[in-house]
Amino acid sequence: MKTVSLAVLALLPVFGQSTVARYLEDRKLWVLDGGNVTYAMGVNERQELQHVYWGKRLTRDADLGAVRSTPDWASFDLTTTTTPQEYPGWGAGLYVEPSVKVTFADGNRDLVLHYASHRLLATGLEVALKDIRYNLNVTLTYRMDPETGLLQRQARIANNTDKDIVIESAQAGALYLPRGEGYRLTSLTGRWAGETQIQRTLIRSGEQVLESRRGSSSHQVNPWFAIDRGGKADEDRGDVWFGALGWSGNWRVTVEQTPHQQVRVTGGLNTFDFGYRLSPGQSLETPPLYAGYTDGGFGEASRLFHRYQRAHIMPGGLNVRLRPVLYNSWEATEFAVDEPGQKALAEKAAKIGVERFVMDDGWFGARNSDHAGLGDWTVNRKKFPNGLGGLIRHVNGLGMEFGLWVEPEMVNADSDLYRAHPDWAMHFPNRPRTEARNQMLLNLARDDVKEYLFGFLDKLVSENNIAFLKWDYNRNWSEPGWPETAPADQKKIWVQYVLNLYEVLDRLRAKHPKLEIESCSGGGGRIDLGIMKRVEQVWTSDNTEAYDRLRIQEGFSQAYAARAMMAWVTDVPNMNGRSTPLKYRFLVAMQGSLGIGANLNKWPQEDFALASKLVDYYKGVRRTVQEGKLYRLASPMEGDLTANQYVSEEGKQAVLFAFLRSQQYGRPAPVIYLKGLDANAVYRVRRIDDKLPGNAERLSGAFLMNHGLQLQLKGDYDSTSIAFERE
Numbered sequence: 001m002k003t004v005s006l007a008v009l010a011l012l013p014v015f016g017q018s019t020v021a022r023y024l025e026d027r028k029l030w031v032l033d034g035g036n037v038t039y040a041m042g043v044n045e046r047q048e049l050q051h052v053y054w055g056k057r058l059t060r061d062a063d064l065g066a067v068r069s070t071p072d073w074a075s076f077d078l079t080t081t082t083t084p085q086e087y088p089g090w091g092a093g094l095y096v097e098p099s100v101k102v103t104f105a106d107g108n109r110d111l112v113l114h115y116a117s118h119r120l121l122a123t124g125l126e127v128a129l130k131d132i133r134y135n136l137n138v139t140l141t142y143r144m145d146p147e148t149g150l151l152q153r154q155a156r157i158a159n160n161t162d163k164d165i166v167i168e169s170a171q172a173g174a175l176y177l178p179r180g181e182g183y184r185l186t187s188l189t190g191r192w193a194g195e196t197q198i199q200r201t202l203i204r205s206g207e208q209v210l211e212s213r214r215g216s217s218s219h220q221v222n223p224w225f226a227i228d229r230g231g232k233a234d235e236d237r238g239d240v241w242f243g244a245l246g247w248s249g250n251w252r253v254t255v256e257q258t259p260h261q262q263v264r265v266t267g268g269l270n271t272f273d274f275g276y277r278l279s280p281g282q283s284l285e286t287p288p289l290y291a292g293y294t295d296g297g298f299g300e301a302s303r304l305f306h307r308y309q310r311a312h313i314m315p316g317g318l319n320v321r322l323r324p325v326l327y328n329s330w331e332a333t334e335f336a337v338d339e340p341g342q343k344a345l346a347e348k349a350a351k352i353g354v355e356r357f358v359m360d361d362g363w364f365g366a367r368n369s370d371h372a373g374l375g376d377w378t379v380n381r382k383k384f385p386n387g388l389g390g391l392i393r394h395v396n397g398l399g400m401e402f403g404l405w406v407e408p409e410m411v412n413a414d415s416d417l418y419r420a421h422p423d424w425a426m427h428f429p430n431r432p433r434t435e436a437r438n439q440m441l442l443n444l445a446r447d448d449v450k451e452y453l454f455g456f457l458d459k460l461v462s463e464n465n466i467a468f469l470k471w472d473y474n475r476n477w478s479e480p481g482w483p484e485t486a487p488a489d490q491k492k493i494w495v496q497y498v499l500n501l502y503e504v505l506d507r508l509r510a511k512h513p514k515l516e517i518e519s520c521s522g523g524g525g526r527i528d529l530g531i532m533k534r535v536e537q538v539w540t541s542d543n544t545e546a547y548d549r550l551r552i553q554e555g556f557s558q559a560y561a562a563r564a565m566m567a568w569v570t571d572v573p574n575m576n577g578r579s580t581p582l583k584y585r586f587l588v589a590m591q592g593s594l595g596i597g598a599n600l601n602k603w604p605q606e607d608f609a610l611a612s613k614l615v616d617y618y619k620g621v622r623r624t625v626q627e628g629k630l631y632r633l634a635s636p637m638e639g640d641l642t643a644n645q646y647v648s649e650e651g652k653q654a655v656l657f658a659f660l661r662s663q664q665y666g667r668p669a670p671v672i673y674l675k676g677l678d679a680n681a682v683y684r685v686r687r688i689d690d691k692l693p694g695n696a697e698r699l700s701g702a703f704l705m706n707h708g709l710q711l712q713l714k715g716d717y718d719s720t721s722i723a724f725e726r727e
């Protein structure tokens with residue numbers, strides 16, 4: 001007899017029971033509680049699904065009355081537009097951003113969704129909506145994390161008519177902030193080598209759109225946002241609503257303030273060049289939209305989101321293996337890789353405590369520059385006469401894992417793959433094919449391309465002892481044609497490409513459960529919660545210059561967990577012609593997953609000694625950095641001092657990193673007040689240098705948080721780190 005384990009049963013939705021959601025039948029209201037958050041909605045007298053509340057936890061169901069729609073405002077803003085609908089279809093005079101827009105086979109473009117049914121799930125709720133006339137059904141899923149109050153929303157749009165329909169907008173849903181004005185939007189914008197720059201602007205009447213039309217989540221705007229009330233939140237205080245999309249393709253987040261003092265946020269697939277035909281019986285699922293709230297400022301917003309990502313999004317969950325210290329060959333050798341050269345680097349890397357050696361670009365096909373070879377994923381025998389095995393055995397013999405760079409989705413015109421399959425490159429027939437970095441995209445929306453990708457990656461990983469892939473993606477889309485499909489389906493490329501990418505990653509991971517992956521796209525061009533579900537880490541930026549990195553990393557940390565943030569120590573002078581001391585570069589990179597990307601062949605002996613000492617220190621604090629709570633104590637945007645502190649989940653260890661840009665007039669560095677410690681506890685102090693004056697071996701939490709530390713940071717690019725162990 002087949003037995004079903006209790007563990008499996010616990011994961012199944014328990015209909016009618018939920019740990020976070022309840023239905024108040026008398027008022028047709030649903031209330032979700034998690035962490036310090038309540039989210040409530042209900043069915044109004046017009047049968048619309050209406051938003052009721054999202055914010056700090058409520059305590060009394062009786063306070064919530066029956067849901068009533070908002071009346072018309074004159075003949076120009078009808079109730080359809082003034083009522084905060086959770087998932088409005090475009091129809092019946094809707095002038096705010098719709099959650100879904102459809103054209104039916106008969107030309108009808110009016111869509112009015114009413115409540116149909118619901119069911120409680122173990123961790124949330126499903127609400128079914130239906131058009132008032134047509135068999136167009138939408139299923140909304142709301143899942144709330146009981147611990148952090150993070151909400152995951154998603155919508156499935158199903159065509160149950162007997163003819164084709166075209167979906168012109170598919171959003172995960174609309175989020176509403178408490179009615180009012182004066183909110184402020186924080187976003188992360190940038191460009192190649194300058195990602196995740198924090199941008200803050202007041203929300204005014206009208207729309208602000210955060211989006212990517214580039215085929216991937218993009219360097220330019222990251223699919224994350226935060227909104228604070230009154231523009232008054234800081235790291236420690238203030239109401240902050242925040243969210244992010246789990247999608248690695250074209251995305252859009254629309255932030256609106258209506259003329260009726262209502263701020264609403266709609267997030268999902270980008271509507272630009274979008275048209276998704278659904279045949280009868282077919283459905284389209286939107287990307288998930290994650291959303292959270294805190295009254296503890298931007299710092300607490302980040303900590304909640306990091307915790308949620310580590311527990312529920314990133315592979316491995318909370319008890320995952322810590323990120324190993326990595327070496328990467330790119331900045332040392334670029335394309336000039338070969339077996340003796342890589343072996344020599346590996347030997348030096350092993351000496352300083354590196355645990356994973358990664359060979360970057362240049363090892364395959366005719367890849368001697370970025371002009372050729374992409375697509376030909378067989379080892380270059382001139383460079384590696386013994387195949388990859390010779391190098392891998394050597395690396396393993398040195399006690400390190402081996403990792404390899406790939407860029408599976410791309411092809412150079414000068415490659416055997418392109419010569420054999422020119423039609424696989426993304427293009428419109430009889431039109432030029434724009435190259436960027438001399439390369440084109442493969443149309444991964446095609447099943448044959450998907451199978452080719454899976455096939456060569458599976459072979460590579462099966463035949464070689466590869467622990468880690470750095471998966472690169474060095475350009476954005478152009479000419480997004482898909483001539484092999486019917487013209488009416490060609491725009492599906494925007495979605496199908498991403499779904500196939502996810503499928504390849506999922507299959508590869510399922511077949512090789514120990515394989516770890518880094519998402520890279522010329523740095524941080526593909527960092528989002530869709531890809532982060534499938535990779536252990538992301539490459540934060542191609543800009544490895546330590547001072548620039550402080551701001552890039554601060555922006556990254558607003559949204560994403562330190563565990564995922566790959567940071568390398570590289571050589572100087574670097575970007576901007578800037579040179580910083582090796583210690584500074586190490587300490588900057590240690591604030592996430594530490595890597596080294598320097599040319600170790602050029603290092604003097606004393607650099608090896610310092611590097612070994614710092615790598616050793618990192619190994620003693622990395623659990624706290626990678627898995628702990630982050631407190632941003634001083635921002636590089638605000639002054640010469642940058643300080644970040646990490647506290648382990650159970651509070652046993654705290655680690656402080658401090659950086660001084662430039663001292664002037666002999667002024668001492670600003671006092672640093674630690675946070676998140678136990679005031680009554682005593683902490684043993686572990687120094688790596690003499691920047692903390694005095695010789696105190698123990699300090700209390702109260703002293704560290706209230707009296708603070710006056711560090712002796714001097715001159716330019718000075719830095720230190722101190723670890724505190726609770727006794």
Ligand code: DGJ
Pocket residue numbers: 330360361405472474520521522523539541542
């Ligand atoms: C871009 C990546 O961001 C770099 O780290 C490196 O892997 C190069 N591509 C290799 O072409």
